[in-house]
Amino acid sequence: xxxxxxxxxxxxxxxFPRNFNKLSYNNELLYTEYMVKGIFTxxxxxxxxxxxxxxxxxxxxxxxxMLRYNQSVANxxxxxxxxxxxxxxFNQTNRYLREKVFYSETSVKEFNAIExxxxxxxxxxxxxxxxxxxYSVEIRYERGNGFSDFETLKVRSKRLYFLLGFSF
Numbered sequence: 566x567x568x569x570x571x572x573x574x575x576x577x578x579x580x581f582p583r584n585f586n587k588l589s590y591n592n593e594l595l596y597t598e599y600m601v602k603g604i605f606t607x608x609x610x611x612x613x614x615x616x617x618x619x620x621x622x623x624x625x626x627x628x629x630x631m632l633r634y635n636q637s638v639a640n641x642x643x644x645x646x647x648x649x650x651x652x653x654x655f656n657q658t659n660r661y662l663r664e665k666v667f668y669s670e671t672s673v674k675e676f677n678a679i680e681x682x683x684x685x686x687x688x689x690x691x692x693x694x695x696x697x698x699x700y701s702v703e704i705r706y707e708r709g710n711g712f713s714d715f716e717t718l719k720v721r722s723k724r725l726y727f728l729l730g731f732s733f
Contacts (some may be wrong), residue, residue: 568599622658623660652686
């Protein structure tokens, strides 16, 4: 399943006046998180089945650095930006629960869903948005190397952000 969560943070821009303020270097410090959950039932009969539940969730502090191109249209700026992101995981949920039912007996065992979770996620991102006076809105796509570095478990993170901003 997909996960929809709140993301918040701070950003600052270094505007290059040489190009009529069209290029800027943007940096962000963001908090983001996600949680995915999967359930699989191995059903042999009504009296013999196993329910497998996995939950993996991570909270990140991310540092994004991007190059932004701004174009003035009337009183509004339209912009596109692209760059890289480094996310540091500091809180994790990593649980695999196996519930085996055999007639009247039930056994429950809990394990880690993944033995080694990567604590550093590297990603690239690209976005498009608009700024009017002190307000901005942006849609951004991010693709990263994910939380697992096992060759047999290729996990790539894909995030879609809808960002609202206010400038001071």
